[in-house]
Amino acid sequence: MPVSQYMELCLTHPRYGYYTTLDPFGTSGDFTTAPEISQMFGELIGLWAASVWGVMGEPQALNLVELGPGRGTMMADIMRAVKIVPAFREAVSVHLVETSRSLRERQKESLAEVDRPILWHAMLQDVPRGPAIYLANEFFDALPINQMVRQPDGWHERMIDLDEYGDFKYVIGSDPAPQFDLTVPRHLRDAPVDSIYEWRSPVVALELGRRLQAGGAALIIDYGHLRSALGDTLQAVRRHRFDDPLMGPGLADLSAHVDFEALTMNATQFGARAYGAIDQGSFLLALGIDKRAAALRLKATAETAAAISIAFERLIAPNQTGMGAMFKVLGLCHPSVPILPGFGNAAPGTI
Numbered sequence: 267m268p269v270s271q272y273m274e275l276c277l278t279h280p281r282y283g284y285y286t287t288l289d290p291f292g293t294s295g296d297f298t299t300a301p302e303i304s305q306m307f308g309e310l311i312g313l314w315a316a317s318v319w320g321v322m323g324e325p326q327a328l329n330l331v332e333l334g335p336g337r338g339t340m341m342a343d344i345m346r347a348v349k350i351v352p353a354f355r356e357a358v359s360v361h362l363v364e365t366s367r368s369l370r371e372r373q374k375e376s377l378a379e380v381d382r383p384i385l386w387h388a389m390l391q392d393v394p395r396g397p398a399i400y401l402a403n404e405f406f407d408a409l410p411i412n413q414m415v416r417q418p419d420g421w422h423e424r425m426i427d428l429d430e431y432g433d434f435k436y437v438i439g440s441d442p443a444p445q446f447d448l449t450v451p452r453h454l455r456d457a458p459v460d461s462i463y464e465w466r467s468p469v470v471a472l473e474l475g476r477r478l479q480a481g482g483a484a485l486i487i488d489y490g491h492l493r494s495a496l497g498d499t500l501q502a503v504r505r506h507r508f509d510d511p512l513m514g515p516g517l518a519d520l521s522a523h524v525d526f527e528a529l530t531m532n533a534t535q536f537g538a539r540a541y542g543a544i545d546q547g548s549f550l551l552a553l554g555i556d557k558r559a560a561a562l563r564l565k566a567t568a569e570t571a572a573a574i575s576i577a578f579e580r581l582i583a584p585n586q587t588g589m590g591a592m593f594k595v596l597g598l599c600h601p602s603v604p605i606l607p608g609f610g611n612a613a614p615g616t617i
Contacts, residue, residue: 314607485597492543
């Protein structure tokens with residue numbers, strides 16, 4: 267089967283899929299996302315959304331949409347933070363795009379005290395159209411990837427098969443994909459033999475860009491590369507350690523780097539403007555995370571203040587132990603939105 271089909275089954279199979287059967291988040295799970303590290307992350311995203319609503323002209327009805335909301339931690343922090351902007355909060359209807367039944371239950375628990383309408387949807391296409399702000403934190407990296415391998419006669423699809431012992435192994439499709447080289451970015455077309463090129467279906471990015479025609483903005487935060495590149499980035503994480511993607515299907519999180527160049531190109535097909543992508547650390551500092559951390563430390567015990575400092579560094583640090591440089595932030599908006607906060611001098615349309 268293609269790598270994309272294998273990845274999709276491992277993550278979303280109705281009976282054995284990773285997200286269907288497990289709660290992967292937090293210290294007791296397999297990995298930790300930025301909202302689980304600190305409340306500061308969600309709070310700043312919430313105030314960012316309220317600021318964007320202001321530059322949109324403060325529409326009286328706004329869909330606040332989160333793709334892949336995990337446990338609902340970020341949305342809970344957002345809705346708590348925006349209590350200081352009551353007009354924005356009153357305008358909001360919350361929409362969560364989530365396929366996992368178990369995670370939907372966790373989200374309901376996290377958002378039990380939110381007194382605004384909350385609706386769940388299986389796909390982005392199911393969310394009502396209209397002025398909206400879309401949020402996607404570590405969503406696109408979990409979308410299935412296709413892998414192609416350069417051979418002397420063209421690009422062949424990389425696939426999953428069984429070896430003589432019944433274990434999974436990688437194989438290369440026997441026939442080249444017709445004219446696939448025309449879809450590969452120009453700077454990669456002379457790739458050496460055995461090079462791997464990854465690509466995702468553009469459906470979600472195109473749908474997001476199409477929806478922005480109705481007004482609004484999107485914020486995408488994920489790890490990946492700014493320019494389309496070669497390489498195998500499919501990875502498995504289990505109990506906060508890297509694992510073999512072909513071992514224990516359905517028992518580990520599978521993900522792959524986001525190609526921000528391809529994502530931006532697809533999401534702007536219908537006229538949306540792009541800001542960034544920029545480093546997460548730069549974005550959070552521009553939103554004032556240092557000031558928020560200082561304010562929280564003032565009211566905290568010594569132990570809690572130390573934990574706040576550790577979380578702050580993890581969110582913004584550019585080294586290997588931090589998320590500041592590894593994670594990128596891409597902003598998208600309708601052309602009528604004059605500016606997106608947090609992107610500084612990142613001019614519209616740049617990547």
